[in-house]
Amino acid sequence: MSKLIPSFKLVLLSVATCFAFSGKAQQTGSNPAPIATGTFVDNFNQPATLDGTLVFKLKPEFQAQASSDGVAVPALNDMLRRMGVTRITQKFPHASAPHAEQPGAVDLRLIYQIWLDKAAPLAKVQQALLSTGTLTYVEPLYYRAPLSQPNDPLADSTLATGQYHLKNIRAYQAWNLTQGDSTVLIGITDTGFRLSHQDLAGQWQRNYQDPPDGIDNDNDGFVDNYRGWDFADRDNNPAANGMTQPLHGVHTAGAAAGRVGNGLGIAGVGYNCRFLPLKIYPSTNTGSFAGYEAIVYAADHGCKVINMSWGSAGGRSQFEQDAITYAAINHDVVLVASAGNTNAELDFYPASYDHVLSVGWTGADDVRASRATYSRRIDLVAPGDNIYTTWGDTDSDYIRATGSSFSAPLVSGAAALVRARFPQFTAAQVIAQLRATTDNIYNLPGNTPYAGKLGTGRLNVFRAVQGDNQHAMRITQRVFTPSKTIYQLNDTIRLAVEVQNLLQPVQNLTLTVTSLSPYLTVQRGTFTAGAVATLSRASNASAPFCLKVAAAAPVNTSVTIRYRLSDPSTGYEQDQYTTLLINPEYVVLNAGNLALTLTHRGSLGVDGLGSTKGEGVRYQGGASLIYEGGIMVGAGTTRVSSRLRNDRNGIDTDFFTQAQTTMNRQTLRADQEACGLLQDSLPSATRNRTVGVQIRQRGYSWAQAPHRDYVVLEYVIKNVTADTLKPLYAGLFADWDLGDYIRNAVAWDSVRNLSYAYNVNSQNAYIGLQWLRGGTPISYAIDVNAPTGLVRLSDGFSRAEKMTTLANGTRQRTTGLTNGTDIAQVVGAKLPWLAPSDSVVVALAVVAAPTLAQLQAAASAAQVRYSPQQALNTRSALAAGAWQLYPNPTTGQIRVEVPASFGSRQLEVLSPLGQVVKQQAFLGSTSEVNLQGLPAGMYIVRIHGATGSLTRRVLLTH
Template sequence: MVFKLKPEFRPQNVSHVAVPALDALLHRLGATQVQQKFPHTLLPNHEKPGTVDLTLVYQVWFEKDALVEKAQAALLRTGMLEYAEPLYYRAPLYQPNDPLADSTAAAGQYHLKAIRAYQAWDVTQGDTTVLIGVTDTGFRLSHQDLAGQWQRNYQDPPDGIDNDNDGYIDNYRGWDFADNDNNPAANGMVQPLHGVHTSGAAAGRADNGVGIAGVGFKCRFLPLKIYPGTATGRFAGYEAIVYAADHGCKVINMSWGGAGGRSQYEQDAISYAALTRDVVLVAAAGNTNAELDFYPASYDHVLSVGWCGATDIRSTNATYSRRIDLIAPGESVYTTWGDTDSDYVRAGGSSFAAPLVAGAAALVRARFPQFSAEQVIAQLRATTDNVYQLPGNAAYVGKLGTGRLNVFRAVQANNQYAVRLTQRTLSPNKPIYQLGDTIRLTVRMQNLLQPIANLTVTVTSLSPYVTVQQGTFNITAMGTMAQVSNANAPFRLQVAAAAPINTSVTLRYRLTNPASGYQEDQYTTIRINPEYVVLNAGNLALTLTHRGSLGTDGLGSDKGEGIRYQGGTSLIYEGGLMLGTGTTTRVSSRLRNDRNGVDADFFSEAQTTMRRQTLLADQEVTGLLRDSLPTATRNRTVGARVRQRGYSWAQGPHRDYVTLEYDIKNVTADTLKPLYAGIFADWDVSDYNRNAVVWDSVRHLSYVYNVNTPSAGYVGIQWLRGGTPSSYAIDVNAPSTSSVALSNGFSRAEKLRTLSNGTRQRTAGLTSTNGTDVAQVVGANLPYLAPADSVTVTFAVVAAPTLTQLRAAADAAIARYTQAQLLPVRSATIAPTWQLYPNPTSGQVRVEIPTSFGGRQIEVLNSLGQMVKQQALAGATAVLELQGLPAGLYVVRIHGTTGDVSRRVLLTR
């Protein structure tokens, strides 16, 4: 993985991470090697906003069995890092067609005519000083159309010495970053000749009387191999990007990538090349036949290239999206093959559209040397041919960029307009917005080419779920490279009260200038209505998902914002509701299992949402989830429907906890005997391998802290109501022979064991002075639950800076709950056997009570303890009508001659 230090923690000795606390943590996490990743890169230029410092990036290696996600979370909790991320693998993007193409065919390179390359070469044939970095699988540098086109490093001839002191020995012919040697030949295990094809399309030698001509004509390429030729090698695309930027490349081609998996480390490498080194980065947009983000093509400062055929119609397998900048021919592109020194191939995919654009970018750089990389990209976008009038592209308007590449216009025209959205700021700043949110949107625009006056920017929502309340920004005048912002009058957006879960909303920015005829559309997206809610009225911010998980929606998910105290890093690695019954393995959860996966038993029946009008707390959420019937899962699940509620308060002493309430209904035909309900939490407080679990039997509170650094805070789970409390402390590092061993997964039998073992396993991590990696299960044991009946179980998640404050918060949670402030229930002096059904109910409830009780009156109380209905009880049975009341939880209380009894009832709609 990689991590980036915050600038204030820059080490004095760059050969290692000379921050003692971080060095010690890495050692405890099992790091086998730590190395500064880019020691020779330039420092940021503060006159160029957005430039990054790559000298702060380090790569760390772990043993194969290390929990990288845990290490990532532990590193982030130090507060010393800007990010810590896994290193992603990005695949090359095509499989070539039959290599027996006729190299003498007149139509062999139809794409040169389509993009008007021949006319462009009448204007400029490029220059040998303009260098294209080709990052790919490998190269045949002896091919007749490549031999004179690749850049030699005469400063470091092959003599076994690093003559130019750049950290690479004998990098005369480029470099193989995947295998870390100086031979970029095509010896890879993945599409080994792919780099031969892309380099020919971008920079194949023209005017030599044989084969093909690359678009770049005289421009040369630097061969940079990024895919391994050995089992010990690794993908190294971003290392090659930084190298290319530092070794004089003005254009970089990236015919590789993958959908999703955005990485800040990768964006940093891109930003360094584009902003610090002024490089034009060109990337293939993918061959997915879908609308999606594709990386690196979708990163900022990258020219994203889609592909079409000879008729300019989008190719069937081409990715399309509003992040694409332009398209270029990608079908049957005639280029160098690589089995011999004189063979050629027709190849297809965005892998070959991208190098055509890279070659064009090199020509623009030669023709207009005063242009910055941003201006070159703007020029290429501004001079395309419109393809949206073609019927075959009608369904993709705005999703194929500005049109199809026209190299002639790009090198000829010097009178184009191009204003770009370079920055947007949303306030409040959230990864995803809740229903009903109001958003302020500030944008920064930059004019990259000709001066322009009286430009209007109008933002429009392309979704009915977000409306624009103020969406116009008028710009009087902008000179070349000038920037303006609407910070004094931001756009205003309103999220609708209803929208599908995880909806992406596209915002269109239309730039218009009637005097010049300039009009351009640009797009950004925001996400609304997540699959989770965040209870954050107080100091504790807790994510509760639609399916009962805490922190995120399952292990490895990015759906959720964790559990955080006072804005710090997330304290939880994995957590969520567990139900169990019987004595075998009937357990329902959305937690890790023992099959290298996750049990996904719970699903949402009604979205968990924040209540607009609250009665009990400053924030209240409610949702409905259930599992599958055991008859459908070979008796692996419980068979329950769960109404989950969450409550959060803003004022002390209640701001340090969140209350979670679960109404559990038996939806099977059998009595669940016994029934177990609990919350599993794998906490990571600071260094996760130094934690301990302690059970406070007075407060029914199981809490976790760091034994080496108690000042890192305390967090835990408290039982408040329902059955008999239980607590099971888990040593995650326990050997596989232990009764519960999470090192080899979490089986259903182990889950049931943690739920059913009472409080006999109360602590973990205390036997060692250094603690361990811990988890806990806090639950409730109930003797039985009859068919169609319900029971309520309640917990509090508590966090605080000190143990004293944690105990005070736990006491406050008990007080609020038991003193009738949350769900008031008057204890019965006599508890005879009596029935109240159905429960939950949609309106009508039947009450049956023994005659000996002497019942006289029925009362119905709401959650505030206020009486909302009463009726006389004339005999042993009565029908109670609740249709006129709002949905929610009520208490039915019966006054009798021998005392009072009460029971909760859930009214649904």
Template sequence: MSQLSLVLSSAAGQGAIDAPTTLPGTLVFKIKPEFRPQESSGAVAGPVLDALLHRLGATQVQQKFPNTIRPNYERPGAVDLSLVYQVWFNEEVSISKAQNALLGTGILEYAEPLYYRAPLYLPNDPLADSTVAPGQYHLKKIRAYQAWDLTQGDTTVLIGITDTGFRLSHQDLAGQWQRNYQDPPDGIDNDNDGYVDNYRGWDFADRDNNPAPNSASQPLHGVHTAGAASGRADNGAGIAGVGFKCRFLPLKIYPSTATGTFAGYEAIVYAADHGCKIINMSWGGAGGRSQFEQDAITYAAINRDVVLVASAGNTNAELDFYPASYDHVLSVGWCGATDIRSNSATYSRRIDLIAPGEAIYTTWGDTDADYIRASGSSFSAPLVAGAAALVRARFPQLSSAQVIAQLRATTDNVYNLPGNAAYIGKLGTGRLNVFRAVQANNQHAVRLTQCVFSPAKPIYQLNDTVRLTIEMQNLLQPMQNLTLTVTSLSPYVTVRQGSFTTTGLGTMSRVSNAAAPFQLLVASAAPVNTSVTLRYRLSDPATGYQDDQYATIVINPEYVVLNAGNLAVTLSHRGNLGTDGLGSDKGEGVRYKGGNSMLYEGGLLLGTGTTRISSRLRNDRNSTDVDFYTQAQATLRRQTSINLTATGILRDSLPSATRNRTVGVQVRQQGTSWSQGVERDYVTMEYYIKNVTADTLKPLYAGIFADWDMGDYSHNAVVWDSVRHLSYAYNVNTPNAYVGVQWLRGGTVSSYAIDVNAPVGNAVRLANGFSRAEKMLTLNSGTRQRTAGVAKGTDIAQVVSAVVPSLAPADSVVVTFAIIAAPTLAQLQIAADDAITRYTQSQLLPVKPAVAQVAWQLYPNPTSGQVRVEVSTGFGAKRLEVLSALGQVVKQQAFNTSTATLDLQELPAGVYMVRMQGTTSSLTRRIVLTH
């Protein structure tokens, strides 16, 4: 990883991998094609987005790539980068909240942070490996000398080197970099490409035309990689790059100034648009997959037919490393002179091949005639980039995908070496052989171009059944009997219908198993967050061709999703809602009818006394409390054939172990989701709370905290409905969705409406965190703080809780809430009334047992007003009564026959009970009035 001082220290060897660093105060987003801004509107990103960005505190928004070409849809998978924008915000704006608000419009394909991808580690001393004789041993190892007998490349084949900066006057680089004669340095953008005087490449980090490094503050990494790929050969001095005559375009992506910023993906798009046939990326980071980054990669590879080569990383671990792990990238690992994987080399099934990366002799850059031995995947990648340039010069008819296939198909086997035995399948197809790659175009290669899992989920639950549809393309020589066999390398996933055969597959032809997808079955038991590798084995007995490719799915996540009805609620094993904590990607949010998640952060909040609090919510220390831990993970099951229930157990630590900071309880959480009727709009959450301390908890507070983001989160409001014990949120500008938390039973209700951005000095202000005192205040204030943001809207949150007077040691109490969502307030109220009826009718409507054999009808149900009542003769009915959800009689009429019409038109919409009162018994049935 990088040694630059401005980034987090890298992980070396085995151990935790740092989360990727993001650029502060900015987001990148992509507009869906159907919402493309009209130039005549005068809006930068469209009127709706421009207005929203203004309300969110955006200081600047601009089209990211205004000069890119529109996609040619004859090339499957092409992207339209003209729809990508970058936005900058004021310092006080929450970037994650702004991201959620933008996604909530439904106009965007994605809204993401921008990542900082670091240059990869290299030693700073020359001749670092004294065991290797002076000279470029790697050229002999990869058979470059023999390759040069067949082709020495061509000056028209251009390699884009994206890196820290370049000493263009070095004797082995001076004649190798590509000059832009159409835009000489005269202060004018002569070629009208948007870059003034980009004669010698471009500095994207500092936004100027000087790609030279600031050698006092940053490594000369770019000088080293340029030499390895394209150092000048046959000049009687120094070294020779593998690309021989192929030139490079210097593209600086790391800043030399305090105002500069990382710009690797901007450079990729530029290189693709300015004639590069190969792009080298000796930089990256673990994790943090980005669709924006993938779009930039795809544009270069598909729209512009560029070969992209990237270093696979220098961490001794199996992990996904970006950009190397993106689609359409040739991922390069590294080895030493004996072809054994280097001890610091990343390994994974996403690596395509390896190349020498230890003690690579290359240009240094302190002077115009100095050299260095450098190690790392930063230097194996440019060797492959140079080889790709030779292949493109030798076989100009090959597409970028075919060039990658050719390089993969012509490697030397390294898995027969004892030192590589533990890494079979994780070092790609083998070690680079440039001679074989340029010798003849008679290889066989098939690549999977699509793997579609249905239903599409980030993580699959236990007992899930998954359909897998693949598309594959034959990139090189024709095949007659190609078979694809899918195998699970884990006992926790079983593959059914796992073989597919096709005949007569010509060069560049595509074929799919869409007519008969593979079937995958997830086991009923597996460890949490189990990663399952699927092996795709391609074989053709007639040609002897065999190749393995891999995909990974994750099963049994740290959460379950209750989604039997319209409302889908994620419940984590540790009591959080929506995701497994603020900033976590473990979870699918709280969504209504498949829309965007409405919840920024949520979860269980417990308190007792005056200071003891337990939660997994944000705190005032710029972090998250981690009081709850899992005793039994939440498991999903069918309560009936149509309803879903999830049950799990969590607890916090005993107060004696936390200096009296925690509560000391065990909680069995049970969530239920229904698939029919009004119940489709709510999910109930029951918490069975047991006191595991030796003292009485007096009082005990148990609540749900929810920070809702409804569209433009800065214009939300929260309101308390005292009749229904419901605190609900909505957007004051576009009130087309309502969501809330309702108390149903257990203790007495308390509710607190929060203005997240309340002025300094306010009792509760989440803009600077959520302190323990603030959490306790929201739990114990009754219902005095009922609303927030009603007048003009603001960023809101809420706590709805139950106050239990006391809970003795080993005693338990049940507290129940409902999470409710609906498109209108009236529908939200109907769902809330239904939830009350479901959980309280046995207490509110005490009746004598009904006569079992009596049959009666009440229709239509739901109704807009007129209801037909029919009962079998002999019941002896005397009176019809209509009761509200709270048990109040709101209408009654005599009933002395077997049929009658009940008129409910004068009542407001909601859920009611119709009670038929007989001589010795009564009958009750619920009815929904919709109007």
């Protein structure tokens, strides 16, 4: 989903979130310093993005057109030129090709990075590039920060506790069985290094094939990468930087691979295993974060383990996952990452990616640290409090550092020992061995509240290297059908899983699925796999699990599915988990060709500009065509309510939900129907900025031609103020992006009251807004980048500009017709007045088609289908025992249907005060009633029969 370019304030908040440091940092050596404490910031914003740059991945069928010189795909190259791309490079030109015998491997040669003007609207460029149909994804590049900042150590060489963590994790006993191997290389991706430190000098890997002589002797694309590489500044000097936690990399390197047996300082867990210094944070203002580039390099250059003591919450990226998968699957690397330093349950990246060993942290007492992240995505924990390691101000100083940054390298060192002890193990088997051999710490009182959220337990290196007789199954694939980001109420879900046995054989494996939430029930949840040999797989694809979402789950509910793997014959039992989101703050109307997201607060596509809540507006499964959209209501000359961008580079949040928008289980007028209730604030509470209306929004979608190319949106607007709203305006705003978004145009079809958008170059996709009912139509076409004029969105969308689009009838109906531009439009209705407590109906259609003729045909069909008389004549048969009154609201004519067994005698229409204002005989089971001539408002229809009376309210509008 597209995201906004973050503001400077957001960048600062995101960085602050990740620079998390707790407690005291203590130093021994010749440079004592005062005690300092740091602060953890609980902030879960999306991570900051790098301005002016995107990455994209070609679809596999274009692999032959991918090269280090560029992309030989005309449609894509044309769009890149139109978007003003100043530079394009193949992201990983030296990446190896995937092999057929590597299930799940990725081809990084398909990934490219592009540079644009820093002010370019990245979300719009993303949509434009996706519209070419040649790309798997287009994404921003995120900044992932290091996870602690110990910057003021305490000089104290007399502390008796020493490296307590080596005792906790039983490293001393492990070293009696294996002391690692210098050929097992740990890639340390971090801020930089002091390679001359006495406990690091003999531990880093030199590249003797490319000595520093100004020549790329080994032809790997990196000149003189003799001592690792600086990916952030793009040079061969991985020394500690002076900008971002400069010594952080020195600390993590010492914890993982500090030299053992030299009679000096500390001992790294990896003992004889060496590390490759990979600097990923810049030392200059022109550099940029490059963690994932370093991961690919480490995989290509022989690392068997990669340590990542950095990250941030949220912002999952397929590009980042691809880099992880390339290392783990294509090159069989163990990837270890810090799980985070935030006292919350959340997903943290890269730790939460597939194929990553996620490491949480504990104190010396094995109890979860008070500021440690916890979740079911964590694999295990390790000590992270006061870890004694190399400092880096001099060649002989040390520090006590705190945070998950320092629990992860302990596990990386352990992983290296396992690889040395069991060279036959794959990376997945190493991870399984480490998980299977932890010590159970859930029996400690401080850990009881976090059951299942600290992984399998605390790292035990001795058990990990002691023997290869463990059992470990791992779910390697989950396929949910239908495939959705979020599931709606009453959805039925089929779940097929594949499990792989990573260690010793099992004889009678059973997989049982359980929902840990009352809002998701398991209707079929057992799979008997039987005997599964080492590295073999089993799947229930032929008989998937069956799950059902409840009918009344709260909005945005997160539900956890537990997979229990057990084998009674060996005593093996293990739990794994998946989290699903159900009942989102939106519905998707997609019975026909057009899939439209309608949110609880009246937005179209997504829930406000920059939100990830929503699935866009798509035609026939293509890329989303909308950048921003939603309902606007105006009154008088200045009052406007919306959930759209404003003139402060933010979002107006005038509408709030009174009743969430949900799909109707029994439809009356269409194949899909949705209904919800929203309201804005009273003008008296907003200094007369808002309108004061309650809106019942309904959406209708049809599956059959000629109605499958549009969605009808109906708004019943009620005046909740004490004053008459005069005049009242209601309209839909849509910022469409069709292909090359700067070549779009808007035209007006007065016959169909249809304002439609298209691309002046391609003209192979049309989408528009159509007035159907309520007041008189309004239509306003907007040139987003207009240098002057009454409305220009390049600097925001003020309330005055919103009112201009609503109050100018159909005078501004076109824009961009000759050369195209970046466009938006407003289509709606003007109503002369709306009295207090009165309601009015405004109905519009969103229409899409591949040609103008088809668009016009769909719009004509919408006019006919929505007409009240047509609605009366297209009812389905009455269900037994039910009765119906429709359409409701109505402009005058209604039909009433009751069961024949009711024995109807008379029908009455009553005013809100109970006065009978109309009556007529009712014989049989069906009758039509004409309410024309009565004032607009709410009435009660009452039917007397042989067995009792039936009553129902009906809203009459004019």
